[in-house]
Amino acid sequence: MTAQARRIELTVNGRSRSVEVAVHHTLLEALRDDLGLTGTKECCLVGECGACTVLVDGASVDSCLMLAVEADGASLTTVEGLADGERLGRLQQAFLDTGAAQCGFCIPGQLISAEALFASTPHPTRAEIEEGLAGNLCRCAGYEQIFEAVELAARDGTPA
Amino acid sequence: MSTGGLVGGSPPRVGGIGRVTGSQAYVADIRLEDQLHVKLVALDVARARIVSIDSSAALAVPGVRLVLTAADLPDPMPRFGPQWQDRPVLAIGETHYHGEPVAAIAADTLDAAEEAARLVHVEFEELPAVFTVARALAPDAPLVQDPSLRPGDPLATTNVLREHHYGWGDIDSVAADAEVVVEGTYAFPMVTQFAIEPHAFIAAPDGDGIAIWSSIQHPSWLQRVIAGLLGLPLAKVRVFAPDPGGGFGGKQHAKYEPLVAFMALRAGRPCRLVLTLEETFQAVRRGACEVHVRTGFRRDGKLAFRDIEASYLIGAYADIADRTVGKGSYTAGGPYNTPAVRILARSVLSHTVPSTAFRGFGNPQQIWAVESNMDEAARVLGIDPVQLRLRNVAARGDDFLPGDTLADGQWAETIQKAAEMIGWGSPVPAGRGRGIAVGLKSGPTTGLSYSTVRLLADGSVVVSAGTSDMGQGARTIFAQIAAQELGAPVDWVTVVMGDTAVVPYDQQTSASRSSVLMGNAVLNACRDVQAKIRVMAARLEGVDEAGIVVDKGEVRIGERIWPLRDVLVRGLGRLGGEVIGIGEMRKEADPDHPLGGTAAFYEFNCTAVELSVDRDTGDITIHRHVTVSDVGRALNPMQVRGQDEGAAVMGLGHTLMEHYILDETGRIRNLGAIDYRIPTSMDLPVEIESAIVENGDGPGPYGAKGMSEGALLCVAPAVAAAVRDATGVSIRDLPLTPERVWRALQETPSK
Numbered sequence: 001m002t003a004q005a006r007r008i009e010l011t012v013n014g015r016s017r018s019v020e021v022a023v024h025h026t027l028l029e030a031l032r033d034d035l036g037l038t039g040t041k042e043c044c045l046v047g048e049c050g051a052c053t054v055l056v057d058g059a060s061v062d063s064c065l066m067l068a069v070e071a072d073g074a075s076l077t078t079v080e081g082l083a084d085g086e087r088l089g090r091l092q093q094a095f096l097d098t099g100a101a102q103c104g105f106c107i108p109g110q111l112i113s114a115e116a117l118f119a120s121t122p123h124p125t126r127a128e129i130e131e132g133l134a135g136n137l138c139r140c141a142g143y144e145q146i147f148e149a150v151e152l153a154a155r156d157g158t159p160a
Numbered sequence: 161m162s163t164g165g166l167v168g169g170s171p172p173r174v175g176g177i178g179r180v181t182g183s184q185a186y187v188a189d190i191r192l193e194d195q196l197h198v199k200l201v202a203l204d205v206a207r208a209r210i211v212s213i214d215s216s217a218a219l220a221v222p223g224v225r226l227v228l229t230a231a232d233l234p235d236p237m238p239r240f241g242p243q244w245q246d247r248p249v250l251a252i253g254e255t256h257y258h259g260e261p262v263a264a265i266a267a268d269t270l271d272a273a274e275e276a277a278r279l280v281h282v283e284f285e286e287l288p289a290v291f292t293v294a295r296a297l298a299p300d301a302p303l304v305q306d307p308s309l310r311p312g313d314p315l316a317t318t319n320v321l322r323e324h325h326y327g328w329g330d331i332d333s334v335a336a337d338a339e340v341v342v343e344g345t346y347a348f349p350m351v352t353q354f355a356i357e358p359h360a361f362i363a364a365p366d367g368d369g370i371a372i373w374s375s376i377q378h379p380s381w382l383q384r385v386i387a388g389l390l391g392l393p394l395a396k397v398r399v400f401a402p403d404p405g406g407g408f409g410g411k412q413h414a415k416y417e418p419l420v421a422f423m424a425l426r427a428g429r430p431c432r433l434v435l436t437l438e439e440t441f442q443a444v445r446r447g448a449c450e451v452h453v454r455t456g457f458r459r460d461g462k463l464a465f466r467d468i469e470a471s472y473l474i475g476a477y478a479d480i481a482d483r484t485v486g487k488g489s490y491t492a493g494g495p496y497n498t499p500a501v502r503i504l505a506r507s508v509l510s511h512t513v514p515s516t517a518f519r520g521f522g523n524p525q526q527i528w529a530v531e532s533n534m535d536e537a538a539r540v541l542g543i544d545p546v547q548l549r550l551r552n553v554a555a556r557g558d559d560f561l562p563g564d565t566l567a568d569g570q571w572a573e574t575i576q577k578a579a580e581m582i583g584w585g586s587p588v589p590a591g592r593g594r595g596i597a598v599g600l601k602s603g604p605t606t607g608l609s610y611s612t613v614r615l616l617a618d619g620s621v622v623v624s625a626g627t628s629d630m631g632q633g634a635r636t637i638f639a640q641i642a643a644q645e646l647g648a649p650v651d652w653v654t655v656v657m658g659d660t661a662v663v664p665y666d667q668q669t670s671a672s673r674s675s676v677l678m679g680n681a682v683l684n685a686c687r688d689v690q691a692k693i694r695v696m697a698a699r700l701e702g703v704d705e706a707g708i709v710v711d712k713g714e715v716r717i718g719e720r721i722w723p724l725r726d727v728l729v730r731g732l733g734r735l736g737g738e739v740i741g742i743g744e745m746r747k748e749a750d751p752d753h754p755l756g757g758t759a760a761f762y763e764f765n766c767t768a769v770e771l772s773v774d775r776d777t778g779d780i781t782i783h784r785h786v787t788v789s790d791v792g793r794a795l796n797p798m799q800v801r802g803q804d805e806g807a808a809v810m811g812l813g814h815t816l817m818e819h820y821i822l823d824e825t826g827r828i829r830n831l832g833a834i835d836y837r838i839p840t841s842m843d844l845p846v847e848i849e850s851a852i853v854e855n856g857d858g859p860g861p862y863g864a865k866g867m868s869e870g871a872l873l874c875v876a877p878a879v880a881a882a883v884r885d886a887t888g889v890s891i892r893d894l895p896l897t898p899e900r901v902w903r904a905l906q907e908t909p910s911k
Contacts, residue, residue: 039182082180102802103404130841141809
């Protein structure tokens, strides 16, 4: 392979990371393969399933649709950044409390999308939650319990 | 929400923290030293004769270590499959479905493997394919399988893999009793499991054996398959089965594990294959089906006979598809007392992706037809659809399925509860329709599960169970059982799964069996621990064992009560140690039974919906979706709800939107998430309400039955009945897409 590589600087979950990435690799590949952050999941690779959702400078992004080099200089939040040490984030705790995490594979993406929703809408209505999570497929189809988790977190938590 | 850890409470999911923090390691998250990345090479045709394969350009790609074709595998080609050993490790001579791999690359990087895969030059001749029932059964149809694969089978020269004949009574003699006969033909499409975790496989040489990582539901079965193919003792095949990210039946049986195993041994390095979502569509699907139902009724609505002929379009290899056909059809008469039933079901081979287990296991296709037929009959008879079911449904103890397990639930109670919840009988809001249907499914017919339960010196517990927790929550259930029996808090229980070198044998994770079969094995292992504690207490107190009761974490001798843990600590003494219990649960086979065994239990569900149809677009809005399941006893109500509501929404997928679209040559045109839609958060019923019936009448721990598939079984006929109620139009083909509904409305005068 003669792929070109380039070094990029990222802030990932508050920590500065400098990493060399292939210029044709996605942010998802950089996170999973170059940074070892496998919490962000890979499924459809066409931006439909939402399993790979991360926050890039606060905006939710399907990391399979963004080249890693495009994220140079950005601040990222992945599922690994939602807990404070042993203390779970309010959404994480709410997902456990309502039974929202079944097989769990879509959950990192659901959590990040819910974080993005809270950033713009701290107390979303049910319709706003459904809209906010519309890009995150759950085949266990635990949607009701996911919505309840977001509502519980909105009710209980102080906005992040 | 209950936070109790005991059975009947809903403690946080065991394994939940890993799922919300991203630390849960699925197969694709595992990285091995020196691993090679595998990419499959497939042809973009449904069927082809392979003329030649030129790997030279692929081998020239830097980093490529291996290009494997059929020629590199043992001769004769190793084949495998749970029913027939018909599936080759790689296509040999001919490809039989769109996506069947003809070669596989192993390279240092995935980039190199992908580049090399594009450079493998396959010369091939496209051949005509059969991909409909009619075409596959035509006298001049090309044979999907070489007859030599089924020596001695008279059907081997046809595309019928097998025919199943079931029934009782004599239809011809009771036909005279039938004052009303209702018949129709109903079609169910090919749909795919679409687990959000694409299947992933790793194989690595492991000393004088091999290690396999797979997102598999049946690790013990996979161990046997790999050992057989490689000629290794079972003990030299170690299967790691990390929790699957959704299975739904699609991860029951081996797919590409044999391929990566051969590659790893040849390369001498770990080989890893993670399918793309598109490749999962070409690896697993549900059997399509055409069902003709003819049902005779007396004028009062009592069933006289039912005559069913079903053709399931299975794929090019049998996988477990024929079992889904047989098992799904055996109960096709439904949960009713019917004097005469005749069922003919065919497994029809075709040049399509091998169909396999998928939640409901052959039943949803039959239930779609039979329950739609019941609803149409209610209209013809002028009898309310709920009343028609209640007039015929079996009562507990009825011999409704001669030769099998008697009706094991108060099924009428489930129907009445669903009817009550949807407001059956109350005026339907203007512009809406209501529909109701029931679903019955036979549970496992055989089973064998072992568990060990170790009570450690501090009273904490390690449970080993070979079940796969793919989201149904088996770990939590087993932890609750151990907590209940041994008096430990649930968060003091660890449940070990997914390593055949460590965890004892479990037959499989399927048929909603695990709470019942493995649950009982865990319970029995706990009872074994309790027996040993009794011996300990007798020794410590100098009394006879017979007078000692160990129950729910307590040890009682007459009026005296000790916490079990106190007896444990004293009994173990200065060296500490642990108490080890072994549990086993068998569901014996019955060789004379058509399915090889009777039902361990039945899953029973009643679903009722209220919806409206947009006459201009054909779009269906489900305003209310009620699902009620007879679960015997809910061991964890929160998980029961998750399974029931999830199954209901999955059922809405094949009801409203999901289907493979093939082109005129048999290629799948809607591979992947853009063109194949599954329900999103925007596609849900406005309200979804689940409820359970609990009479403690199941064979599982504390009276539980299996559950998890029931709420999917009859979604489609309930929705179609409501469409019929709202519009007067009967639609007998799934899915009920806006286009199909709109066309049906155009062809039928409005109600």
